[in-house]
Amino acid sequence: MTGRLHLDGITKSYGARTVLDDIRFEVVPGRLTGFVGGNGAGKTTTMRIILGVLAADAGTVTLDDAAVTSADRRRFGYMPEERGLYPKMKVMEQVVYLARLHGFGKADATVRATALLEELGLGERLHDTIESLSLGNQQRAQIAAALVHDPEVLILDEPFSGLDPLAVDVVADVLQRRAAQGASILFSSHQLDVVERLCDDLIIIAGGTIRASGSRDDLRAQHSTLRYQLDSSGDTGWLRDEPGITVIDFEGGSALFDVDEPSNAQRVLREALQRGAVTSFAPQHPSLAQIFKEVIA
Structure with missing residues (x-):
């Protein structure tokens, strides 16, 4: 699996306000990259530019040294910070539906969804509606939606928000397994203890600029x-x-x-x-x- 994501010189402004200034970093296959910063630091804007939801004013986003295309982004998985699932749909139906949108047949989509939801600890809630779940379980379902098509690049905005410590461990294990299989994973979080435990590489952003980046161990040594x-x-x-x-x-x-x-x-x-x-x-x-x-x- 390939999927080395590289941002080079990304800049974004809204009028006179610069929200991203010369953003440069890499997300490497097989590694979990933590993306941390305060509210308004530029994390979500950066993620949206990677996904093509927003256009940068300057700079490039490349995948394996080539400009990212719409076809490439079909190999991406994304979990936004805000809830993005249909509240009236049942958990299994929702994840199967999203798998089918990625081109899987009904039987294959059902097998994938079942295995992933069980892996995330939702095996007993497959036929419950999204709105009937706790916020933590809704978060797990949203992570399943991002993962069901086995993306090469995974972009997660606050994936641990609302999770209790046991659920954090479950989700962390799932993400570590995906990284071990070769996925490139970028995740933001305000829970610095979780980031420190989980990430291989770290990016710290503040005021729209990268203040520090590198492997977790290198940054601690520096x-x-x-x-x-x-x-x-x-x-x-x-x-x-x-x-x-x-x-x-x-x-x-x-x-x-x-x-x-x-x-x-x-x-x-x-x-x-x-x-x-x-x-x-x-x-x-x-x-x-x-x-x-x-x-x-």
Whole structure:
């Protein structure tokens, strides 16, 4: 499966107001790309341009190095943030109908819809109407609608909104399986803990500009401070008197501290080992929430 999506120099304005300014990033097959930003940052506008719902003022969207066509977009799956299903239709009928719009026969569409809805935990609600479902189950049904034709590129706007923790895990597992099969997946979310756990790559947007992008691990490394956690059998109060050390927090045998340079961390470790058993000593990487606050400041 191919489907490497590339945005290059995307710009969009409404009158004098620029809502997207030189947007550049990639969504790579086999990887989950998290797209985060505050309200009005430009996430939904970017997604709509990818889908061809909106036209960019400048820039290009390519799929495997070729301009995206309407035929290409038939291989896309999209879940908008707002509800987009027919409330009076039954869950199974809705998903089968959408599969048939993508060219599948009735029998094949029914098999696909049944398997996907069961995978998403809606196996007992197949014949209930959309409007009778909880908001969380409506969200699962909407995800099924986006996935039923096995898209090569999946664009999801707030897919975890309204889901309880167990449902988040179910949907996350489904998306990870689709990525493992080679799909390119771009999803936005305000739930930074979910994005941090799930994404392989990350894009942070604010004020219509990309503030940071890259793999999750690379971004955490780039924004790491020289901060360490020490856990030992002895008291760690002695750290307050060590040169080149700033203690952030300590209690008994545990301490969180910053160092001026890496060599000071090794000196602390040697001293701690002389004072007693060290149970753990490790650098502390920033959370996605901390990175987000840093780059949009």
